[in-house]
Each structure stands twice: as C-alpha cells, then as structure tokens.
Amino acid sequence: MQAAHAHEHGHDDHAHHPSGIMRWVQTTNHKDIGTLYLIFSLTMFFIGGILAFGIRAELFQPGLQFWRPEVFNQLTTMHGLIMVFGAIMPAFVGFANWQIPMMIGAPDMAFARMNNWSFWLLPPAALLLVSSFFVPGGAPAAGWTIYAPLSTQMGPGMDLGIFALHIMGASSIMGSINIVTTILNMRAPGMTLMKMPLFVWTWLITAFLLIAVMPVFAGAVTMLLTDRFFETSFFDAAGGGDPVLYQHIFWFFGHPEVYIMILPTFGVASTIIPVFARKPLFGYSSMVYATASIAFLSFIVWAHHMFTVGMPIAGELYFMYATMLIAIPTGVKVFNWTATMWKGSMTFETPMLFSIAFVVLFTMGGFTGLMMSIAPSDFQYHDTYFIVAHFHYVLVPSSVFILMAAGYFWLPKWTGHMYNEKIGQLHFWMSVISVNILFFPQHFLGLAGMPRRIPDYAVQFADWNMVSSIGGFIFGVSQLLFLYIVIDTIRGGTGEKVSDEVWEDAHKHGLEWTLPSPAPYHTFTTPPDVIPTEHQ
C-alpha cells in the first residue's frame, strides 16, 4: 500500500525503490525497463555482428578458409536469429517502453510487473540460444527459417533453439499485450487516437501483429519438436504430412514478422523527419491508414517466399498480385516523408541524416522486393544473394539506421546530455557508405546466380564478394563509434546542458519534449494537458 501512494507524491521519490543491482532486477519502471531492453539489444547486435564478421571473412575469398561448411551454416542461422529476435525486436520494444508512456501522457505501462517479466525472459533465452554452439552437433544450422525437414533432423542444438524461441515468443506476446493495453487504456484525456504520435500508432499496429502471429510461430516450432521426438508426421510425407506445410506456417508468421521490424521504423522516421524539416508531418491520417493497410496485407501474402516450392498456378498468381499491392501503402509513406521535407527549413543533425538515408535506402530495398514479387522473375532470384541484398537493405539501412537515429534523437532527452555531433556525423557517413559497399554488390552476385548460405563459391563471384566483405568490415568497425557515443553521452556527452525541448521547436511535435531533460523517473503522475500536435 505504501508503495502505491508513494507514487502519487512526487517525481523523485526513490525511497521505496530497490537500489543497486536489485533496482534493475525488480524494476517496474518503464524507463528502467526500456533501458534494459536497449542494453540487451545493443549487446545482441554486437554478438550477431561478430557472427556476420565470421561469415564475411569466410566469403572474402573463394575456397574454405576458416569454417567447415556446417559451422558456416550455424553462423548464418544464428546471425539471423540473434539479429531478428535479439537485436531489432527488443530494441524497438525498448524505445516503446521509454517513449509510449511519455508520448501519450501515461504514468507508466499498464502492467508494470509483467513488463519486468517480458524483459527478464530475454537474457536467459538468449543464453539458451547462444549456448547451442557448445552442444554436440553445434547450433541450429537450418537457416533462421528453420525449415523442416532439415530442422527435424538436426542435433540437440535445435532443441535449445526451439525452446529459446518459445521463451522469446512468450516475452513478445506479453510485451505486446502490455503495449496495446497501455495505448488503448492509458492515454491522457484529450489524447484521441488520431492525435497520437505516429510512433505510438505504428507500435499499436505492430503489437497487434505480434499477438496474432507469435502464437503461430510457437505452434510451428512445437510441431517441429513433436516431429523430432514424439513420432508425429506433420512435416513428413511418409506419414501423410508435408514439409511445405512448415513453410506455409512459418511464413504466415514470418511475413508479418518482417513488418514487425519495419512498422516501428516507419513510426520513428515519421517522428524525426518533421522535427528537422520544421514542418508538421505531411498526410498524418494517410500514414495511419497506410500502416494499417500494410499490416492487413502482411497476413495475406506469405507464400511469395515460396514461389519455387511447387504451388498450384492459381496460388502463384494470387500471391504475386497480393504482394504487389503492398507497394501502394508503402509508396504513400515514402511520398509523405518526402512531402514533409519539401520546402521545410531543414537541418541535418545526425538523427535526420540517418532518417534521410533510411527513406532513400528503404525505397531501394522496397523496389527489389517488388522485383521479387513477380513470380516468374523470382524463379531466378530465389535463394540467391539478390534476396540477401534485398532483405538486408530493408533491415540494416532501414530498421537499424532508424534505431540509430532514434538513439541520437532521444538520448539527449533521456540523459539530459548532448551527444558529440561531430562523431555522430562521422558515424553516419562511415555507416552509410560502408553499408552500400557491403550490400550493393550482393545484388550483382545474386543476379549472376550466386546462391545464399554457401561457404564457398565459383571464382567468377570473387571480386564482388571481396568488395562486399571489405564494406562489411568497415561497417562493423564503424558501429564501435555508436557504442562510444552512447556511453559518452550517458556519462555527460559534450557537457552542454540540453533544453527541455532539445531540438528547436520540438515541443510542437510531441508531449515528451514538454518534460524536463533528463526525463524524471516518474512522468505524468497527473495527466498532462494535451497540446494538440499539428497535423496537416
């Protein structure tokens, strides 16, 4: 009871909170939990990055240099799983935890204890996943999609992977239920749905997607497990099952899943670009409807990942046309971001630079997606480096860049310190140049026919692989700059005390900029007056 009322008394009442390590283990504070998520995801980002380093080192030259082929497959699989489930998803949940309560004027997340559990499920799950490297047979090596029958035939590492995914899925579902409930039930009076910042909107829709598809994935990996140990034949044709069924179920989860990683990206971009263009976001309501349309479409296009698997022609045609439809709402978004910048008084601080790079490079990644949606063309692209180039363009210079942008954008508000703009810009230029050296040549390799998931390749692919690897090494090393900047900013940054709005006129763009910098431990214990965000 005491604690319940302590909360109502004031902002800086730390007296009843555990301190030291227990503060973090037992925390119910959305900012603490957001911080934990972000530290975890940054750690996983570097672990996944080390695996990528191993991949690019092997592919630097033709021939087998460093890894046996099966170890190489473990590297690609674990790189994918760690980056998707360990780095990108938790990072956006971290930003959601920090920002959503502040953006909608709520005192905290709806379920504070469950919020703690959602986070603390992740580190042990990650440990379980990574420890699979050290069991007989090694880590899962069936690709991040863990297709049957490869995955039903692998060693015990696969079981650790399956259980880790179960736990991470449970964490995601709880985190999402928390986010949806917070947004729907805890907005300050006057904060109507159509006044919410786009980051909140995109997360509302993302959380819905997560609640809908994470259980589907749990079901799929459960069937893998029973096929492995309990004699079922879901994915075994001898018993009347079908390995293609696994692919259908996986991608029914997997396609919404890739939008789970991009929709919050859209939300952050739609938050940052107006601030540095000094204009309200162009087409706010069309952004909301476009996000919802993309989410809806994500449920009905999954088999475009499986054009070459042997589907009836009607299926090929349906999934081809349905997939092309996605370009429409996505195009709306790209045009809206461009129109927001049009005739704006733009300045180019690091968050804005990353956001502009995102708009350009995401569009490119989107267009290669459109190329692959054409089923007959996809017969050539399928399982080549063209696919690898495509999805890395929509994940690295899109999701990851926007995560970096979000870090630069909100760290000053959170810490009260300004980051070093010079190093920030250096980080941006190093990243944006090297990411293109890294992934652009992979388009050429793919079109020329280089398959993905191979440790060795024909000599005609040697040149572009070497270029790509060099880009990869530079990109990897550049991210150490980000790590440095984050630590430096937390420890005081440039020493300059930032104002409450941090960025010029940012208070016009969201409630969080009306709070003191650094943001107090508890915010909005009484509901704020909602200043209507300007929408065009």
Add this chain to the structure above:
Amino acid sequence: MSTPGAYYIPSKATWPVLATAGLVILLAGFANYLNGSSIGPTMMIVGFVVFILMLTGWFALQASESESGMYSTCVGISYRMGMMWFIFSEVMFFAVFFGTLWYTRNLSVPWLGGEGIGAATKELLWPSFDAVWPTNGPAHLGGKIVDGKPSGEFESMSAWGLPFLNTLILLSSGVTVTWAHHGLLAQHRGQLIKGLIATVALGFLFVICQAIEYHEAYSEMGLTLGSGIYGSTFFMLTGFHGFHVCVGAIILSVVLFRSSIGHFKPENHFAFEAAAWYWHFVDVVWLGLFIFVYIL
C-alpha cells in the same frame, strides 16, 4: 478514480525473475531429457516446482492487492483488455493446428494421392497410395501392434461415444459458470460457490473422459501420435485442448477457493470474469474440435 493519476504502479516486482528461472530451468531440463541426458528430469522437476511456487506467490499478491481495493476502475479495464488479448493469442495458437488439419486433409494428402500438382509425385514416389481420410500416410506409420510390430492399421475416433458426452459436459459447464456469475452479481454466495463447484467438477470429468478415450485409442484402436498425419493432428488438437481444460479447471478452482473465503464483490471480480472468459474460450475451441476433428 479512473484518471491515470490514480493508476496503481507497484514499486517493485519480486516474482518475474523467479518465473524466468523456473521456466528456463524447466525447458533446458526438457531439452536435456529429450536428448537423453540424465540431469534432464531433475531439472524439469526443479523448474516446475519453482514455476508453481512463483504462480502461487504472484497470484496471491495480486489477489490481496485486489481485495484491499488498490485497483482503480482504470486498472480493472487494463486487466480485462489484457485478458482479451491473451485469449486472442490463444485463438491464434489453436488456429495453427486447425489450419494444419485443413491443409493436410484438403490439400497435401490429395496431392500425395495424385490430385492436381501431385500427379508426378504419386507416380514416382507412392504409386499405391490411396488418399482417403483418415490416413496414416503412404508409409502406413504406426497402427495396432501385431506380433510386437506396428501393423499400419488403425481406427479413427468416432464422434458419438465419449466425445459427444464430453461436448455435453463442457456445454453444461458453460451454463453452470454463468449461473455462478449471476450468483456473484446478485450477492448469492451459495449460488456462486455451488455453480463453481459444478463447473470445476464438470471440467475434471471432461479430462477423465478424455483420458479414457486416449487410453482406448492407444491400447485398442492403434491410434497414437505416431499413426501418421491423422494421429498427429488428432492428438495435437485434442491434447492441447485438454491441457487448456486442465489449466482452466485449475484457475476455476482457485476462483472457487477465493469465493469460499469471501473474495469478490459484484463490482470487483476481475479474476472470476477472466476465468469465465477463458472457460468459454476453451468451450468454443472444443466445439470446433468436435465438428472438424470428430464429425467431419
């Protein structure tokens, strides 16, 4: 009370870290057990016990907070929303297995039998396979044990014996839980408790009937998890449903216990509502099972 200012934010969370410990030990133990490591079962027991202790502690804490009036209307709305979304996630979980049944029955098994795109498959791989549901596949997996070996022969489960009885049991339990709810709202404690006792009893009766059905399937009908896709989908769907019935019945038992010590008021009984919603969800899933697994 429904302003965010009065929203209850606990100052610390003690149970989640124990929940994680229990769950991770349980699953890591399971992985060990599956792969033949001797430490597996011990880890599973330890993890399970820790998890049950955690559930008891966490829910006891929630119950005492609720009874002491710490949850405002706004908090109550959050809990209800949370429960609805949780049930939605459960619906999607069952949807996978229903989808699997639909896909194999209507698409992949006919393809194996040579229909549509499967003509070449049948010709080259399984020329003698007759694609008729229920099937245990072209390799005739599992089946009744004859001379110590599986014969590949199995019987499918009929809808009109125990399964039909179980349908009646679950449907009546839906009525009794609603009757109990009316008792709670009208402050008739006796009706509330009687209704809950009936519901819990019907729930466990359902589980017993299903256990008998499973026993019969395994011992006499040659119907096991290993009897091809029919056995796989049959046991996966009914098994996960049965597990949910157990969980629902345990939740209702806790609600019954809390009712008997005077918890719940007409205006504050989220736990009862959540349990009842969950129970109705389990009920509806069963109707789906009865139609798609047993009758059709």
